[in-house]
Amino acid sequence: MSSPTYLNVHNQFKLNGFHLDRDDLCRVAYSFIKEGDDFERPVGHFLLDWFDHNDFIEMNTSGSTGIPKVIRVEKQAMVNSALATGDFFELSPGDKVLNCLPVKYVAGKMMLVRGFILGLDMDFVAPTARPLKNNDTPYEFSAMVPLQAQNSIGELHQVRKLIVGGAKINATLEKELQNLPGDVFETYGMTETVSHIAAKKVGERPFTVLPNVAVTVDDRSCLVISAPAISADVIVTNDLVDLISETQFIWKGRIDNVINSGGVKLSPEQIEEKLYKQLDRRFFVAGVPDEDLGERLILVVEGSPYVLPEGLFNHLDKYEKPREVVFVAQFSETGNGKIIRKATLGL
Numbered sequence: 001m002s003s004p005t006y007l008n009v010h011n012q013f014k015l016n017g018f019h020l021d022r023d024d025l026c027r028v029a030y031s032f033i034k035e036g037d038d039f040e041r042p043v044g045h046f047l048l049d050w051f052d053h054n055d056f057i058e059m060n061t062s063g064s065t066g067i068p069k070v071i072r073v074e075k076q077a078m079v080n081s082a083l084a085t086g087d088f089f090e091l092s093p094g095d096k097v098l099n100c101l102p103v104k105y106v107a108g109k110m111m112l113v114r115g116f117i118l119g120l121d122m123d124f125v126a127p128t129a130r131p132l133k134n135n136d137t138p139y140e141f142s143a144m145v146p147l148q149a150q151n152s153i154g155e156l157h158q159v160r161k162l163i164v165g166g167a168k169i170n171a172t173l174e175k176e177l178q179n180l181p182g183d184v185f186e187t188y189g190m191t192e193t194v195s196h197i198a199a200k201k202v203g204e205r206p207f208t209v210l211p212n213v214a215v216t217v218d219d220r221s222c223l224v225i226s227a228p229a230i231s232a233d234v235i236v237t238n239d240l241v242d243l244i245s246e247t248q249f250i251w252k253g254r255i256d257n258v259i260n261s262g263g264v265k266l267s268p269e270q271i272e273e274k275l276y277k278q279l280d281r282r283f284f285v286a287g288v289p290d291e292d293l294g295e296r297l298i299l300v301v302e303g304s305p306y307v308l309p310e311g312l313f314n315h316l317d318k319y320e321k322p323r324e325v326v327f328v329a330q331f332s333e334t335g336n337g338k339i340i341r342k343a344t345l346g347l
Contacts, residue, residue: 003083006050006075010119012093017123025116026051039126042103046112050075059106061191073106073194080229081194082114084210088199089161089185091141093119098142098159100131105336107166110195111143132158145336146173149184156180163187165196166336171276177202188251190237194230198249206248214246222255240267257341259287261295264319271320275299278309282331285322286341298324300344302331 004010009022020028025047032044049057056072085091097120101108108127115122123139125131131148132155139159145166149156150173156162157180164177165187177184188207189196198207198215209215213227218236223243225235240258242250253269260266268285275283282302287295299322301308306327313321332343 004079004117006055006079008079009116010093012119012121013116014121015115015124020116022051037126039102042108043112043124046103046109050113057109059109059191060104071191073191077194077230078110078113079117080212081110081210082117084212084229085110085114085196086118088210089141089163091118091120094121095140096121096137097123098131098137098139099124100127100148101143101145102127102335105166106191106195107143107336130155132156146170147337149173149177156184157182161185163196163199164202165189166334167338168272169202170282172280174202192231192235193225193227197225197227197230205250206244207251209247215241215243215249216246217241217243220255223249223251257286259285259295259297261287261290261297261319262293266297266320271297271316274316274320275312278312282339284339284341284344286345288345296324297322298326300326300328302328304329 009020009025013020015028018024029044029047032040033048036044055076056074057078058070059073061069061071091114097111097115099108099111099115099122101111103109103112111122114120123137125135129147130151131144132152135155137158141161142159143163143165144152146164146169149162149164153176156177160182162182162184164184169177169186184202185199186202187196188198196210197213198209200207212229213225215226216224218224221240223237223239223241225237227235238255240252240255242252244250253267257268258265259268266287271285272283279301283300285297285299288298290296297320304327308325328344332340334340
């Protein structure tokens with residue numbers, strides 16, 4: 001049996017209870033564009049782009065680590081990614097799934113592609129902060145950003161397999177997710193990898209790659225991804241990792257976030273990991289210019305100033321202790337909730 005192509009729509013695909021083929025989806029697209037709600041119009045545009053004569057889709061990167069840019073992604077690569085997700089999470093035609101992500105971004109687009117390629121029975125709802133509100137339907141699979149998962153803790157027992165991505169899962173949420181009856185996974189990926197290429201159960205450290213993906217590191221200890229079904233070229237990232245094998249790695253942080261303070265190189269993400277359980281607000285650590293040190297380590301906390309927990313820095317190493325605490329009323333972030341550090345600092 002040949003693998004599906006981007007021209008296929010699985011004959012078991014349903015959207016909000018209706019069996020839809022390619023022609024039906026094009027009619028839905030025009031309807032969404034003409035008279036749909038704000039969250040439906042991007043779906044209409046995406047569907048028309050998907051079924052046009054091109055073999056690629058243009059997508060915007062998130063901009064969390066640099067200037068947002070438009071990249072071209074092959075439609076067949078998106079199909080192959082959907083198939084890999086189906087294999088990894090053991091999804092079958094007819095499985096009931098929930099798409100509550102904005103289709104403006106790759107994660108929401110990929111949920112749709114998984115739907116009509118794998119033949120899923122998809123409920124598509126507005127990408128609100130609490131997407132399961134007033135909905136008691138049981139689902140085999142869904143994807144959320146951390147904010148949605150946090151606000152939906154009371155309803156997440158309805159989801160058998162949940163993937164959470166787009167931003168960091170904090171320690172409090174991680175503990176709550178581990179207590180759920182279903183399986184919850186944190187994912188690793190980016191627009192360039194067509195959504196996720198690896199996942200791990202919440203609470204575990206190593207990520208495991210999806211089928212037909214292999215990883216290694218370069219001379220900077222940054223992750224290099226080989227996924228021929230998704231990209232003809234290897235993808236060199238700026239993510240520092242500990243490589244366990246060609247199928248597993250532990251994410252440590254981004255090399256472009258590394259702070260050089262007085263000649264000591266510090267990884268913000270590793271310092272943040274030590275602070276997550278003690279701070280109940282969003283925060284990050286960063287380096288700001290310093291005449292003596294080159295860069296001075298600071299802690300940036302969201303919201304109005306307050307007294308930090310006593311002994312907050314006691315378990316940090318000497319050079320990991322921030323020299324200053326800065327409060328920022330509201331962090332700059334991408335549409336899926338990922339903090340844009342430089343914009344928050346006004347850099």
